[in-house]
Amino acid sequence: MVLAGGLEMGERLTTLIQRVYVLFCLAFIFCPIVTLIVFSFNVDRFPSLPWKGFSLAWYQALFEDPTIIDAFQNTLTVGICVALVSTFLGFTAAYFDFRWDFAWKRAYLAIVILPPTIPFLILGLALLLFLSRIGLGSSLTGVFVSHVVICTPFALAIIRMRLAEMDKGLEEAAWNLGASEWRSVLVVILPFVLPALVAAALITMAVSFDEFMIAWFVSGLDQTLPVKILLLLQGQVSPRINAIGTIVFAVSFTLVAIAQIILLLTRRDNA
Amino acid sequence: MTDAAIELSEVVKAFGNRIAVGGISLRIEEGDFAAFIGPSGCGKTTTLRLIAGLERPSEGDILCRGRRINDDKPWQRNLPLVWQNFALFPFLTVQQNVEFGLRMKGVDKATRLKSVRRWLERVGIAEFAGRSITELSGGQKQRVALARSLVTEPSILLLDEPLGSLDAHLRILMQSELKALQRELGITFIYVTHNQSEAFAMANKVVIMKDGKVEQIGSPQEVYRSPQSRFVAEFVGTNNLLSGKVVDVARDRVKISTGVGDFVAPIGLRKCVLGDPTTIVVSADVVSLSADEAASENCVVGKIMGEEFIGSVITLFLELSDGSVFRVQKQQHEVARLQAQFGSKLNVHWGPESTYLLPH
Numbered sequence: 001m002v003l004a005g006g007l008e009m010g011e012r013l014t015t016l017i018q019r020v021y022v023l024f025c026l027a028f029i030f031c032p033i034v035t036l037i038v039f040s041f042n043v044d045r046f047p048s049l050p051w052k053g054f055s056l057a058w059y060q061a062l063f064e065d066p067t068i069i070d071a072f073q074n075t076l077t078v079g080i081c082v083a084l085v086s087t088f089l090g091f092t093a094a095y096f097d098f099r100w101d102f103a104w105k106r107a108y109l110a111i112v113i114l115p116p117t118i119p120f121l122i123l124g125l126a127l128l129l130f131l132s133r134i135g136l137g138s139s140l141t142g143v144f145v146s147h148v149v150i151c152t153p154f155a156l157a158i159i160r161m162r163l164a165e166m167d168k169g170l171e172e173a174a175w176n177l178g179a180s181e182w183r184s185v186l187v188v189i190l191p192f193v194l195p196a197l198v199a200a201a202l203i204t205m206a207v208s209f210d211e212f213m214i215a216w217f218v219s220g221l222d223q224t225l226p227v228k229i230l231l232l233l234q235g236q237v238s239p240r241i242n243a244i245g246t247i248v249f250a251v252s253f254t255l256v257a258i259a260q261i262i263l264l265l266t267r268r269d270n271a
Numbered sequence: 272m273t274d275a276a277i278e279l280s281e282v283v284k285a286f287g288n289r290i291a292v293g294g295i296s297l298r299i300e301e302g303d304f305a306a307f308i309g310p311s312g313c314g315k316t317t318t319l320r321l322i323a324g325l326e327r328p329s330e331g332d333i334l335c336r337g338r339r340i341n342d343d344k345p346w347q348r349n350l351p352l353v354w355q356n357f358a359l360f361p362f363l364t365v366q367q368n369v370e371f372g373l374r375m376k377g378v379d380k381a382t383r384l385k386s387v388r389r390w391l392e393r394v395g396i397a398e399f400a401g402r403s404i405t406e407l408s409g410g411q412k413q414r415v416a417l418a419r420s421l422v423t424e425p426s427i428l429l430l431d432e433p434l435g436s437l438d439a440h441l442r443i444l445m446q447s448e449l450k451a452l453q454r455e456l457g458i459t460f461i462y463v464t465h466n467q468s469e470a471f472a473m474a475n476k477v478v479i480m481k482d483g484k485v486e487q488i489g490s491p492q493e494v495y496r497s498p499q500s501r502f503v504a505e506f507v508g509t510n511n512l513l514s515g516k517v518v519d520v521a522r523d524r525v526k527i528s529t530g531v532g533d534f535v536a537p538i539g540l541r542k543c544v545l546g547d548p549t550t551i552v553v554s555a556d557v558v559s560l561s562a563d564e565a566a567s568e569n570c571v572v573g574k575i576m577g578e579e580f581i582g583s584v585i586t587l588f589l590e591l592s593d594g595s596v597f598r599v600q601k602q603q604h605e606v607a608r609l610q611a612q613f614g615s616k617l618n619v620h621w622g623p624e625s626t627y628l629l630p631h
Contacts, residue, residue: 167358175324176351177371
């Protein structure tokens with residue numbers, strides 16, 4: 001075989017194998033989720049084939065169970081509050097990092113981004129112990145506080161990335177044109193990082209929405225949805241689980257997808 | 272004496288151990304077009320930033336019309352700055368960028384709009400009012416930056432290498448536009464550049480800085496024809512410096528003996544004593560060339576070792592007997608007439624009146 005021709009064939013084969021491999025990995029990851037979604041619409045109570053018929057009965061059952069509705073509301077409330085507070089804290093930390101240089105800045109940043117790196121099993125236990133001492137153990141507020149702790153680093157990372165794209169001279173230009181320090185944060189910094197703020201809010205909400213381990217430790221009688229799901233799983237086999245799972249997946253997926261699209265779009269049209 | 276538009280009094284700025292500005296005192300009068308030039312790191316941009324309030328002086332006073340403004344924050348001074356990289360707000364349209372200063376002052380929308388339209392027309396980009404600034408070319412962005420800084424009708428404008436990002440052709444165009452604008456508006460321009468010809472083309476007052484200090488202030492003619500120090504003589508224009516000792520002093524002439532020959536120069540205002548070390552400045556463009564080695568009063572012989580072609584003017588680099596380089600600037604056709612080649616020797620001579628002594 002001619003050398004040039006042989007190389008080409010070898011390259012094509014390698015690329016093909018690589019692609020097939022990646023497809024298998026993705027399939028392995030998504031198969032359970034796809035199964036979940038598919039069987040949530042199945043009339044049959046047991047997740048088995050053949051397909052018995054399309055039905056929304058299990059979704060209906062969800063809306064008729066007040067404990068599930070409560071859990072969903074809790075998760076939503078906590079999620080929104082966490083999104084707002086984490087984004088705010090993440091922004092202030094990112095701006096601090098952008099504007100000032102000081103001796104212990106690196107150490108400060110290292111500590112701020114620590115929480116997501118700690119295994120949540122340990123973090124959950126530690127948070128429960130601490131929060132109990134200040135009277136927030138076994139409560140939704142405790143979950144809120146815990147989630148702010150783990151979500152703020154995400155917000156910080158996203159906003160910091162966007163802020164790094166900003167020309168430092170813009171702030172000085174604003175001061176030079178009559179905007180005080182506070183005013184220029186409002187009229188220059190915030191408009192510039194707005195897409196990142198929105199993305200941070202969406203992602204922190206998704207993180208909080210999905211978060212199980214810490215919520216399980218810290219929540220009491222007012223449970224978040226992920227905790228409720230575990231209880232359901234332990235209790236009975238019901239396709240309602242599939243329905244809940246599908247909804248949770250859809251919500252998280254949508255939030256993260258929108259956030260990513262926003263970030264991608266703003267990346268491209270940078271002055 | 273009336274108050275200067277901007278006056279610096281013994282201003283020092285240190286960043287840690289590094290002294291960026293080491294004691295500057297100068298006056299910029301109303302209506303001046305003052306250009307600060309100097310090599311990189313000389314402190315000219317720091318000086319501009321001190322005037323704008325973006326840095327605080329370590330020592331000394333900055334006065335604006337007689338009033339000390341050291342403690343004024345940047346947003347309290349009406350000293351807009353035109354930046355080299357424009358610093359336009361990417362999330363605002365051209366119009367919104369230009370009206371920014373007025374918005375910060377609290378001017379109502381209708382008045383703002385009128386002002387913005389007027390200034391956009393004045394700088395020639397009225398049709399871009401609603402555009403996003405990402406769609407603009409470098410020259411257009413520069414005009415937006417200019418309009419943005421003029422919209423608050425300042426009496427003093429600061430410019431930090433505003434033409435630095437533009438291509439050569441556009442630079443020349445903008446130079447004459449800026450000069451005309453300044454004359455028409457009658458406001459004071461304080462302009463920082465590393466480009467000598469730009470400064471000389473536009474300014475009526477040139478400030479030459481080196482290592483945080485002012486070397487010389489004067490009109491372009493003064494600085495060009497009468498440099499007061501060795502540094503200025505070497506930095507401005509194309510000058511040759513011949514150093515030696517005084518061997519004869521007459522009423523109005525001085526004779527100096529150097530390593531490449533003896534030369535006569537007008538004594539000027541200097542007090543010369545026999546034996547004084549002194550330097551004669553010979554501009555590259557005041558000398559005459561000839562191929563034969565006929566001796567005349569002031570001449571050196573040099574071997575051609577290089578040439579630089581800048582359009583109609585050629586700079587020849589000649590190696591003198593002591594190994595130093597002597598530069599000659601001539602029109603291209605004159606050099607062609609000599610039919611000289613690399614390595615051939617040329618006689619360079621000049622009349623003593625075209626040269627002068629450096630004050631030491």
